[in-house]
Amino acid sequence: MVDHVTTIYQCTLPFHEYKINSRGHLPFSTSKLSHPNSKQNQKPLPSPHPANAEAPITMVTVSVKWQKEVYPAVEIDISQPPYVFKCQLYDLTGVPPERQKIMVKGGLLKDDADWSKVGVKEGQRLMMMGTADEIVKAPEKGPIFVEDMPEEEQVVNVGHSAGLFNLGNTCYMNSTVQCLHSVPELKSALTEYNQLGKSNDLDHSSHLLTVATRDLFNDLDKNVKPVAPMQFWMVLRKKYPQFGQQSNGAFMQQDAEECWTQLLYTLSQSLKLPSSSEGLDVVKALFGIEFDNRIHCAESGEESTETETVYSLKCHISQEVNHLHEGLKRGLKSELEKASPSLGRSAVYVKDSRINGLPRYLTIQFVRFFWKRESNQKAKILRKVDYPLSLDVYDLCSDNLRKKLEGPRQVLRDAEGKKAGLKTSVKTSVSTAGDSKMTEAEESSSGSGEASKSTAQEGLLPEEEHQLTGIYDLVAVLTHKGRSADSGHYVAWVKQENGKWVQFDDDNPILQREEDITKLSGGGDWHMAYICMYKARVVPM
Structure with a gap:
């Protein structure tokens, strides 16, 4: 200058x-x-340059x-x-x-x-x-403020859906709805329910609850301002009268896990995969966990095996449990008393379970409540139990399932290694097909890319196109604050598509830092995890 x-x-x-x-x-x-104008004689000023110089x-x-x-x-x-x-x-x-x-x-x-x-x-x-500066032109349209946008565009701009008004001790219901609303495949199946219509063997109350769930999910997607779930609440109470219990003229607080379980059971009856010849329900495909159980009686030597499908893993809490994984392992082994044919009387049996089929979404319940006879209510275990943002359940699986997971897990490891600049294994780096798999695996593990986008658009993720790895990422937490399941306050903490976490405290959505989500592990009267929902990391075939 x-x-x-x-x-x-x-x-x-x-x-x-x-x-x-x-x-x-x-x-x-x-x-x-x-x-x-001065008359004073003045000598001429000397020239700045000599007379003989240019x-x-x-x-x-x-x-x-x-x-x-x-x-x-x-x-x-x-x-x-x-x-x-x-x-x-x-x-x-x-x-x-x-x-x-x-x-x-x-x-x-x-x-x-x-x-x-x-x-x-x-x-x-x-x-x-050289290139000239671009001439700044006046905007053709004036500034558009968020409040002037249509509701659908405001949702995209805000980055999360609407909250739910508390209709009177309905936080248990609101938090359940917000967690399940975060599952895009479930929303897609509910949207298709309109075309499929009611099946002949579905009772009318289940049909009404399915329609009310679909409509409430649509309202949450289209609005920024809080939504009043009045129709959903009325139908839920009609289907399950226990949620309509009153005390002193007011509706009572209920257990969020019971609401979660009953709602999923209803949807499992109404939402069927149209492409499935066996009539497999969407809920089972998304949340169903298949167990191989070995039941053994030490006293009689009797032994039997069975398979069963459950919709959540239980984290049993004791003085020895400090981490989620420890509680899950304890939940795979239990004792039960039943009649022994060989002994002719009841005997104690030990039940050992292993996971033989994993879901797209893994639901985990922290068994924090137990029935306390003295107070005649569900008392709460306040013990702190840590849980991770990423959960690997490989060692909880059966030998048969572990063999199936080994290949996809190697593809995922190579993809993450490539992302970190490490050398890949020989098996997956030999061909361009392997490179293609790794690229898609990177997108799936990071929660971005076309694979994730297509999941929301196509509804369910076909097993023939993607494979599970046994590794899951946390996407929702339902917490409870208080000393009893039938009192206190329930809140949902949900990970959005943009990767940010939002706390849905009824009608008040609040942005949260990811590092604060794992602090909801208990140990006091603060919000503590009651239900965690994890989403599977998948790799292409």
Whole structure:
């Protein structure tokens, strides 16, 4: 930049010009200068240049060609650095000095070059290259504020769906709905229910609850302002009267896990996969966990095996349990008492379970409540039990399922290794097909990419196109605050499609940091995890 401005001072004596220096003073004393009307005799001022010497040339006129334009008479003050000349060209062309490339003898003209060495001559044509600044145009439309947008566009802009009004101790219901609403495949199946219609063997109350769930999910997607789930609540109470219990004229608080279980049971009866010849329900495909059970009686030596499908894993809490994984392992082994044919009386049997089929969404219930006879209510275990953002259930699976998981797990490891800049295994890096698998696996594990997008659009994720890995990522937490399941307060904490976490405290959605989600592990009267929902990491076939 130019750090001073040089101006011309016209002396009162004719034909003399003097320059003012950087401090704003003439380069000589003015004490001997007089007003032009003064009659005082004055000796003539000495000429700034000797009479026998030529005044140095300080101004050179050149032409400048830029693109198709030619600027024929551009004056260069060679007593100033070239940057001043570039500023002149900026006024003419709109090309900022830092973008200007001016061709001179010896290369490009630098901002601090010496003009005497550049050798610019009178009438010389200079060539300039560079892109001009874009002219800022006035916006064709005025600013659009969020509150002026349609509700559907506001939802996209805000980044999360609406909250739910508490209709009177209905936080257990609201938190359940918010967690299940985060499952895009379930929403897709509910949307298709409109075309499928009611099946002949479905009772009317289940049909009404399915329709009410579908409509409530749609309302949450289309609104930013809180939604009143009145119709859903009325139908839920009609289907399951226990949720309509009252005390002193007010509806009572209920157990959120019971609401979760009953709602999923109803949807399992109404939502069927149309492509399944066996009539497999959507809920089983999304949430069903298949167990291989070995039942053994040590006293009689009897042993039997069976399979069963459950919709959640239980984390049993005791003094020895500090982490979710420890509680899950304890839940795989239990004792039961039943009649023994060989003994002719009841005996104790040990039941060992292993997972033989994994779901798309893994639901885990922390068994925090037990029936306390003294107070005649469900008391709460406050013990802190840590849980991770990513859960690996490989060691909880049967040998048969482990073998099936080994290949997909290797593909996932290679994809994550490639992402971290590590070498991949020989098996998955030999062919381009392996590279393609790894790329899709990276997208699936990060929760982004076309694989994740297609999941929401197509409804269920076909098993023939994707494979489970046994690794799951946390997407929703339902917490309870208080000392009893039938009192206190329930809240949903849900991970959005953009990766951000939102706490749905009834009608009040609040953004949360991811590191705060795992702090809901208990140990006091603060919100603590009661139900966790994990989403599977998948890889393509």
